[in-house]
């Protein structure tokens with residue numbers, strides 16, 4: 001699926017979804033941030049259920065879209081059943097969770113005004129969010145926002161995008177938190193020179209220092225890591241990048257993720273102290289710059305317990321609590337309302353790829369669990 005934010009495919013999909021929401025009896029609209037919101041005709045308290053409908057440049061068919069369809073289907077099935085017809089579920093599809101322009105654009109708009117930085121963020125073709133809203137005819141529309149008197153929380157289902165549920169033979173993951181992410185950029189400055197005439201002892205090879213750094217980092221990171229910590233050197237560049245030139249500079253980015261802020265802090269210190277050590281030792285100078293920094297997001301314990309209790313009833317022994325290693329819209333939403341998430345297994349743990357898939361039976365089971373959890377949350381509100 002190739003459905004990047006504000007592309008024709010994305011806008012067509014939003015219109016399609018809006019039509020389905022209207023057919024389901026929801027008061028639906030595409031708002032001024034391209035969010036599709038289908039408001040239940042019932043008075044609150046209401047739960048918001050959904051996900052994002054944009055994809056990565058080469059994305060899978062379930063990342064985001066599955067959670068959106070869960071929201072539509074849960075709103076629809078609750079309205080169809082006399083026992084639950086009075087419960088209110090507002091279905092939603094957020095815009096640009098994947099960051100084609102800026103991550104979690106739609107969710108941010110739902111909980112507050114968009115910042116100038118967000119509106120000026122550009123896609124790979126240099127188009128800004130403001131220009132895209134203009135082009136798609138959305139710039140004059142109102143933005144639909146969080147109603148504290150109506151909305152009691154947000155539920156999102158998503159594919160796991162990792163191998164844990166499948167490996168353990170489980171059907172449902174109840175998300176405890178979304179991992180925090182930090183990235184640190186490390187630059188190596190040596191001396192560019194002739195690769196044939198410069199003796200080894202006289203060299204200040206920035207690439208050698210960079211590769212050594214990548215190697216030396218592994219052991220101390222393992223020593224401070226938690227059970228689900230991950231770290232990646234996903235960017236590594238050598239300049240000027242010719243086989244007969246000793247690289248004068250090199251650059252890498254270390255990104256690490258963990259559900260615990262204290263673990264992130266320890267990993268941060270490991271990277272920084274290795275930078276200091278290598279810089280002091282020479283002959284290449286090593287400097288560090290902080291990049292992305294996202295704190296871990298803890299899911300609301302009350303909502304989490306409802307999802308866990310429902311999973312315990314509907315898929316006994318086949319569910320587990322787990323952190324999310326990928327980022328999701330609740331990173332933004334949870335600062336304003338209680339959030340909970342449910343995962344279903346990804347086949348082979350593959351995502352952000354055309355091969356992304358899940359078994360149909362698992363997709364159905366996840367929706368069944370989330371629908372029943374939603375009903376029990378809403379009933380607890382109306383009866384109490």
Ligand SMILES: [Zn+2]
Nearest residue numbers: 063064097158
């Ligand atoms: Zn997603």
